[in-house]
Every structure is written in structure tokens, then in C-alpha cells.
Amino acid sequence: MKYLQLNKFLIIVVCVLLKYETSFADSDKKLITELKSMTEQVLRDPIATDARLKNMDKDLIQSNENLQVLWLLRRAEASHYSYQFAEFEMFVEQAFRLSNEKSLAETHALVLVYYGVVKHRKGEYEKSIEVLNLAADLAIKLNNKYIYAYAMIEIAYTLTLAEKYESAFNKLQEGYVQASERNYSLLIGLAEDIYGTLYSYVDKPEESIRHYQKARQVFIDLEYPFYVGESTYGIATTYRYAKDWTKAIKWYGRYKQAVKALDSKFSQFFYHYGVGMTYSDKGDCTTALPIILKALKLTDFEDYNAELYKNSALCQAKLGDFAAADASITAAKNIYLKIPKLNGTTWVLEVDKIAAQVAAMKGDFELAYQLIDSYYLRYIDIQQENTSVRLETLKLTLQLEREQLELENLENKNQVQGLKLKNQLRKIENQSLWLYGSILLISIILVVAFWQLRVSRRFKALSVTDELTGLSNRRFIFASISQLLSSSTTKQVHHSLMLIDVDDLKPINDNYGHQDGDRALKMVADAGRSVLRDGDVFARIGGDEYMLLLTRTSKKLEMSIANRIIQRISETPVISESGEIINVTASIGIASIEDLESEPETIYSRVDQALYRAKNNGRNCVSR
Incomplete structure (x- = not known):
């Protein structure tokens, strides 16, 4: 009798467990369906979506690895589209550790795309391209054209950041064609946005703005505030590079309005960064300096902060605060010491150029000459070592020539006249150096002009030619x-x-x-x-x-x-x-x-x- 009662008890327990397991599985499926349905919502209202994600059943999510990956993916997107970049990186890396191709393969492919984005934001361009290629290969295997096109577009952006413009154009063209054929609106907008970035980098502002405007209209129609802000910011920055200060300031204001609902310290930083750099480039240091200093307090984007410190040093020197200018130069140098990947680039070299300008403003012309000579020779070395000459070199070289002439004009000042009288030999040496530098500068201009013509022709051919077949x-x-x-x-x-x-x-x-x-x-x-x-x-x-x-x-x-x-x-x-x-x-x-x-x-x-x-x-x- 006891044996029969025990059997009945065990049967009841098993039935209850089976019912619980079935109910649990149903809950998993329901939650997965809910998470997958959030794709549009997270783009239109990332803050509300993130709040909804936070309120989901944590125990249920933690119990199922596939569910957890999908939840992390949505948290990453919500963070990204609301300018919470540190959280975006954290969620993507967690998803990357848990995700694999065997289960929810399409989710894994998307995780790989986002992981590639994390890597290029850290400046790890080769690793970014490697991961994005893995995403593209998996998308081909899954016959998922959307993720394949997305990966191609992100590869193109990474190549643009790495200054490999021809390769970037090819990948971007491939991603754009795939997106256009299937009317993937978000990806069409992203591709247009990156075309804007690419043309801005190769100093074609009119083409850049045209593509940014097309991207912006796509995102306005889709009601995606983050991407409306990104394309608007691109337009503003292109006007800044083109020295159209009035339009740059106006479009930075439109950027601020576009991301108003997503207000965060990051969006505030980008606004103050753009406006501060514009006024500084314009020469309006009285307006620029407070804005730059406010931007520096908002967040710790080290590479952006280094640029702010460089411009603040010039402004502080122009306003007579040389101690603050020296401190800003030191701060910029210290930031670049923490970023080895930028060593030997013009970003780092410009610190010496700015230090030379500050020294000249202080009247220390001997130090100014030493710094500008060091900058100039190292700049030439970079140009000679760079086998894929950047399309922007001509512009930078002409800027350098103008700035050197400005330094020469400073020699007419009374303090520099005294220095010339004290050291006639140094004058002769400097004249020889300038002559040698002018010859090299003309040679660089000719080489860059040749490369610019060649690459422009290549761009034109690529726009009507299929790279693989030559058709x-x-x-x-x-x-x-x-x-x-x-x-x-x-x-x-x-x-x-x-x-x-x-x-x-x-x-x-x-x-x-x-x-x-x-x-x-x-x-x-x-x-x-x-x-x-x-x-x-x-x-x-x-x-x-x-x-x-x-x-x-x-x-x-x-x-x-x-x-x-x-x-x-x-x-x-x-x-x-x-x-x-x-x-x-x-x-x-x-x-x-x-x-x-x-x-x-x-x-x-x-x-x-x-x-x-x-x-x-x-x-x-x-x-x-």
C-alpha cells in the first residue's frame, strides 16, 4: 500500500514538473518573439525601449542562453541609439562571449556586426574588419542579405577611418547595391551617410553634403532620431572643414535639436565639441574657449579631447594666457602617449606645430623654429613612408606652407630682429633649411597632385564598373x-x-x-x-x-x-x-x-x- 502511494506521489511530481517545463518553454518563446519584435521600436524610441527591457523577467532571461543573448543585443541597441556608448560596448561584449553560430545563428551574425563596430570605435581597424568579415560569411551561409549588406557597409566605414578609400568605396558600393535591390531603408540611409563621410575625407564637400542630406531625409522619414542626428552632425562637420562657419554653427544647432529627446552627456559633448572647434577654427577664441572647456568636462573621449586641447592651446595663447596654453599642449601630449596606434600620425605631429605657434606668440622664436623644423621634417618622413598617399595631403601641405609663411612674417617683429642680430649663422642655416624644405614641399605637392588625379580617375571608373568581372x-x-x-x-x-x-x-x-x-x-x-x-x-x-x-x-x-x-x-x-x-x-x-x-x-x-x-x-x- 505504501509502495502504491509512493508511486502515485512520484507520478504527480513528474506531471507537475513537466507542466512547469512546458510553461517555461512557452514563456521563453513568448519572450523571444517579444524581443524580436522590438527592432523598429528601439530605433524610434530607444529610451522607452530600454526601460521596457530593464523590466523584463531577469530570472527567466538568465535561465536561457539564447534568450539572454537576444536581450543583451536589444540592450546594446537601446544604449547605442541613446548615446550610451559605454553601455553599448559592455552589452555587445557580453553578448559576444555568450553567442555562437549553433543557436540563433542570425542573432550571432548581428552580434558580430556590433562587435566589429565596438572594435573600430577603439581604433582596432584590422580586428574590426576581421570580425565584420566573419559576420558577412555567416550571413552568406544563412542567405541573410540584410546582415550581409550591413556588414559590408560597416567594413566600408572602418576602411574609411583607416584611410583606405578605394577599398572603402568598393565595399560601400557592394553594400549599397544589396540594400537598394531589397529596399532595406535603414541600410540605404547608413550607406548614404558613410558616402558622406567618405567624400568628406577625400575633400569633396559638395558631394559629402549631398549624400548626408539624402541620408538625413531617409532617417527623417523613418523617424529614427539617433541617425537623423548623425547625418545632421556630418553636414555640420563638413561645413566646418570647408570653413563655412555660419552654416556649420547652424547645422550643429539642428543636430542639438534632432537629438533633444536622447539628451545625454555624449550628445552634449558632440554639440559643444563641434561648436567650440568651429569658433576656434574661425579665430573667435573669446567665444570658442568657454565652449571647449565645457566640452572637456563632459566625457572622456580621449582622441576628441586631444583635439580640443590643441585648439584651446592656440586660443589661450592668442588671449595671452600662456601658462594655460602650455598646460593644454601637455594634456594633448599625455593623451596621445596613451594611444600608441596614433604615434607617428599627423594628429600627434600637430602638437609640435601648435607648440611652435604658441612659442612664437610668446616671443621665443628660437624654440618656435626648433619645433616647426622638427614637425616639418617628421611630416615629410610620414609622407615618404606612406605608400598609399592620402587624398587630403595636398590640402594639409598647403595649410602647412601658409602657416610657415605666417611664422616667417613673425621674423619682422622687434624681438626676432634681436635674435637675428645675435646669431647671423643661425639665419644662414635657417635660410638653407627653408630652401631645402620648399624644394621638398613642391615635390610633395606634385606627387600628391598626381595621386589625386589618379585616384579621382579610379573613383570615376569604380562608379560604373563591377570590380570582380570588369564589366x-x-x-x-x-x-x-x-x-x-x-x-x-x-x-x-x-x-x-x-x-x-x-x-x-x-x-x-x-x-x-x-x-x-x-x-x-x-x-x-x-x-x-x-x-x-x-x-x-x-x-x-x-x-x-x-x-x-x-x-x-x-x-x-x-x-x-x-x-x-x-x-x-x-x-x-x-x-x-x-x-x-x-x-x-x-x-x-x-x-x-x-x-x-x-x-x-x-x-x-x-x-x-x-x-x-x-x-x-x-x-x-x-x-x-
Whole structure:
């Protein structure tokens, strides 16, 4: 009897536990669904979302690792979009330690993207790019185009910060195309914002502002206050670099208004930093200095603070407070000593240049000469060692020349006249040094001008060329179609469009690797090139899609050309890195360009339907 009672008791306990476990699992799923649904809310109202996240069941979250990672991810986003950058970094690093590819793989891919952001904010550019590439690879594996495009855009931004502008342009173009094809509004805005940054870095302010304005409008339409603020700040800073002080101040004011709801010490810092630096650059030190000093009290962004100290030193010297100026120079030097990665950069060298200017204002012209000579020679060394010459060098060099001339003008002062009389030999040595420096300076200007011309041409080519295959890109062929449609001869002559899609490219990438997949894409490009005639346009418009615009053709001829391409592709095997033979085929859709069509999208829709029919007919074939 006791045995039966014990059995009944155990059965009841097991049933209760099973019911509890089922209820617990249901709660997990419900919370995961709730967290996933917060994507839009966290962008529009990060502060309210963060409060909601804080009130969630901590015990339930801690009991499930996947749930915890997703919760940390949302906390990170809420912190980031409300300017709580230290908390953002903390939550991302916690999520990174817990996250893995085996469970919630897409969440892990997004964690990798944010971890890459953390790394580039710390100045660890190589590590950032390494992590972001891992995110991109995982996104490809998951066939998640959104995270792939996001990773490409963040890689482009990191490369921009590392001053690798051509590579940045390529990655940004790839991310932008992916985002545009699928209408990912947030990523389109981010890409436009980074285009603004990139063009600002290469000293093209008009292009920079145009892209920032486009980004800003996207974010205004989406009602994302953080990103509205970021693009607005970019416009203000570009005007500051362009020395348009009035517009810079106005746009910094708009930035302050844009992030008013997200008010934090970080947003206040960025506002005071921008306004203070603008007034300082303008030469209005009376207005600039109190704002700069207020910014320095707000937060500990060391690299930004170093720039503030440099400008405050100049202002303090101009206002006659040389002790404070010397203290600011020392503070800037001490900050740079803590950031070894900046050693040997112009950011650090500028401390000596500013120290020279301060010394000259104090009347210590001998020290001023020593400092400016040291700065100038070390600056030239950097230019000679830098194999990928920065596009901004010409601007910096001309600024240096102007500042040196200003120092020379100081020689006309009474104090410097006494120094010249006391040391005639030093005058001769300095004259020789200036002559030598002028020769080197002219040489640098010529080299930089040559590189600027070369890189500008490269940028122009990249804007209409697919980097992998050397074909035209989507932008170019669609522009060609628009031009053709607007031509009066379109109604008199037969034209057609082909859409070519590589069959089963994903299995090739999965089984052989992306390098062999790229070989297949190049082979298809070569097959298409072999049939081109004058006036035809052949382009790669996406991952495995190509488009061929045939002008002045006929239905019989276009079918013949399509079959020749199909035959050439199927008869040209790709040899993998391991020596294996990979057989590649493609499907082609054809559509004639009708008289009444006025938009490329109309003909594209019809040719896409034809390609769909070719795919349904067994692939490796042509369909109208």
C-alpha cells in the first residue's frame, strides 16, 4: 500500500514538473518573439525601449542562453541609439562571449556586426574588419542579405577611418547595391551617410553634403532620431572643414535639436565639441574657449579631447594666457602617449606645430623654429613612408606652407630682429633649411597632385564598373537603357534586353568555396564578352545576374546570340583550386524593347519574367 502511494506521489511530481517545463518553454518563446519584435521600436524610441527591457523577467532571461543573448543585443541597441556608448560596448561584449553560430545563428551574425563596430570605435581597424568579415560569411551561409549588406557597409566605414578609400568605396558600393535591390531603408540611409563621410575625407564637400542630406531625409522619414542626428552632425562637420562657419554653427544647432529627446552627456559633448572647434577654427577664441572647456568636462573621449586641447592651446595663447596654453599642449601630449596606434600620425605631429605657434606668440622664436623644423621634417618622413598617399595631403601641405609663411612674417617683429642680430649663422642655416624644405614641399605637392588625379580617375571608373568581372555595373546599364528609351531612334530600330542568371551558383560556393564561385562568375563574363558587338552593353547587376543590352538587332539574331552564350558557358569548365572540374550552366530570358516603354523598370520586369520561364523549363536554356 505504501509502495502504491509512493508511486502515485512520484507520478504527480513528474506531471507537475513537466507542466512547469512546458510553461517555461512557452514563456521563453513568448519572450523571444517579444524581443524580436522590438527592432523598429528601439530605433524610434530607444529610451522607452530600454526601460521596457530593464523590466523584463531577469530570472527567466538568465535561465536561457539564447534568450539572454537576444536581450543583451536589444540592450546594446537601446544604449547605442541613446548615446550610451559605454553601455553599448559592455552589452555587445557580453553578448559576444555568450553567442555562437549553433543557436540563433542570425542573432550571432548581428552580434558580430556590433562587435566589429565596438572594435573600430577603439581604433582596432584590422580586428574590426576581421570580425565584420566573419559576420558577412555567416550571413552568406544563412542567405541573410540584410546582415550581409550591413556588414559590408560597416567594413566600408572602418576602411574609411583607416584611410583606405578605394577599398572603402568598393565595399560601400557592394553594400549599397544589396540594400537598394531589397529596399532595406535603414541600410540605404547608413550607406548614404558613410558616402558622406567618405567624400568628406577625400575633400569633396559638395558631394559629402549631398549624400548626408539624402541620408538625413531617409532617417527623417523613418523617424529614427539617433541617425537623423548623425547625418545632421556630418553636414555640420563638413561645413566646418570647408570653413563655412555660419552654416556649420547652424547645422550643429539642428543636430542639438534632432537629438533633444536622447539628451545625454555624449550628445552634449558632440554639440559643444563641434561648436567650440568651429569658433576656434574661425579665430573667435573669446567665444570658442568657454565652449571647449565645457566640452572637456563632459566625457572622456580621449582622441576628441586631444583635439580640443590643441585648439584651446592656440586660443589661450592668442588671449595671452600662456601658462594655460602650455598646460593644454601637455594634456594633448599625455593623451596621445596613451594611444600608441596614433604615434607617428599627423594628429600627434600637430602638437609640435601648435607648440611652435604658441612659442612664437610668446616671443621665443628660437624654440618656435626648433619645433616647426622638427614637425616639418617628421611630416615629410610620414609622407615618404606612406605608400598609399592620402587624398587630403595636398590640402594639409598647403595649410602647412601658409602657416610657415605666417611664422616667417613673425621674423619682422622687434624681438626676432634681436635674435637675428645675435646669431647671423643661425639665419644662414635657417635660410638653407627653408630652401631645402620648399624644394621638398613642391615635390610633395606634385606627387600628391598626381595621386589625386589618379585616384579621382579610379573613383570615376569604380562608379560604373563591377570590380570582380570588369564589366559595367547595374547603375551604368540602367542609365544606358534610359538613354536608349529616350532616343527617337528606339521606335525605328529593334532593340532587346537579356537577363542571364548562373544556375546553381550557391552549391558551387558551398562545395568549392567563394574563390571558385568567383572563377565561375568571371568565366560567364568572358562568355558574354565574346559575343559583344559595337553598341552593346554587358553588365553584372547582382551576385549571379548579368544583363546584356543588344542594340540594332532582330529576334532571330538575339536568339542566336543567346544560344551562343549558353553554349559557350556550358562548354567552358571551371577548374577549381583543388584541380576539380566544375561544370557551369546559365539560363537566359529575352525581351524586346517596346515602343511605348519609357522606364527601364518596365522592360526589366518583362525580361525577369522571361528568365523565370527559362528556369522553370529546366535551366540551361533561353526563353522569351
